[in-house]
Amino acid sequence: MATVRIQSEDFDAAAEAAALTADRKDVGAVVTFTGLCRDEAGRLATLELEHYPGMAEEEIERVAAEAEKRWPLMGVTAIHRYGKIEPGGNIVLVVTASAHRQAAFEAAEFLMDFLKTRAPFWKKEHNRDGTSGEWVSAKDADDAAADRWLQGNK
């Protein structure tokens, strides 16, 4: 059963990873992905993340459940922040645990690909020069990354 949290507070990637392996000795591989806010070469002051309360959690839970169906996972944690995040700050965390490394790696990539394209979050940029920024556009590359799992060509 996956742990999914949507929160404005920061998270502790190490503590979340440790929680997945605590008191068990059958885990052989833990993959942790942390997505951080970039300053875009100094331009960005703050990233504002809007989300769809309720659906954000449910949608990530659906993606995590699908990952648990596809790979023999011993633990999955996904945390996504909302609100204002400064450059260098954490945005998203995915942790997967499995007996073997391939399952842990693939499940973490799968989760991130689908989280990017299916979790209802939107980023707005606030710039250092005071201009209030554009909504970040979705990338075709992200759709393509998600699609590769559907076509079974990975």
Added chain:
Amino acid sequence: MATVRIQSEDFDAAAEAAALTADRKDVGAVVTFTGLCRDEAGRLATLELEHYPGMAEEEIERVAAEAEKRWPLMGVTAIHRYGKIEPGGNIVLVVTASAHRQAAFEAAEFLMDFLKTRAPFWKKEHNRDGTSGEWVSAKDADDAAADRWLQGNK
């Protein structure tokens, strides 16, 4: 320039990951892979890791340099332990940092695949029943995992 360490002491994955992003705001993605010692359904008492001093470090540095050539990485850390490790204990750590998630994920997988097949380490199992164990056999699956990067079919 990658950080590579071969050591008998445990490592702190969180501290190593934090070191890669400290004081910089251009990192968008950090992938951390931790390989742990499994107890093999209770059979295993200790795993003993033998290594080729000098070559182990040099070989991992060569693999890390190759990863830095292939992907736009902002940081790479690889730590491999040797000596006796108990079930649940850490064996290997790979951390990659990049602006984007795909580079961080692929580089971490690449490092693990080549570390498995090229880094001069050998595992011997010591069992709970006191029998002193077999040397772990290399897996064809690991060779295949490393080969996919050579054939450019990923």
Added chain:
Amino acid sequence: MYRMNRMKAVYFAWVRERIGKSDEEIDPPEYVTTVGELIGWLAARGEEYAYAFEKPSVIRTAIDRKHVRHDAKFAGAREVAFFPPMTGG
């Protein structure tokens, strides 16, 4: 009289900004049955809606917090959401 079509519409990101509100009760006529048709009906409600829905093909939709395509029927829905492509992660 009991109306099946009475529901909550919710808007996010620039859809919300262009319309100028984050949610509202709507009561579309009975000939409007899919979320795609609902977009067309909403777009006719005024300038701000026309602006928000000027390119229907980029609008993503959800019924009761599940992604749906524009051809999905919304009969029985309590909440229909309209938003741009997602950019989380």
Added chain:
Amino acid sequence: MYRMNRMKAVYFAWVRERIGKSDEEIDPPEYVTTVGELIGWLAARGEEYAYAFEKPSVIRTAIDRKHVRHDAKFAGAREVAFFPPMTGG
């Protein structure tokens, strides 16, 4: 007389255990030029070597701490290593 072929041989894992030592100075004759030939020459040194090298194809080799294939020439090498396929990571 100066000998080009004098070098250190190092053994790991079950190769080391079977031979019963982790390293030694070796001085192969001049007609032995590749690490593959060196395996054959070492295998003839006694029972423990014959056991260690009974399946030459599974033995991995390194010259001066770099992986090499069995057809690699070792002239000038200071250290030649013999070990099973690696199982780190």
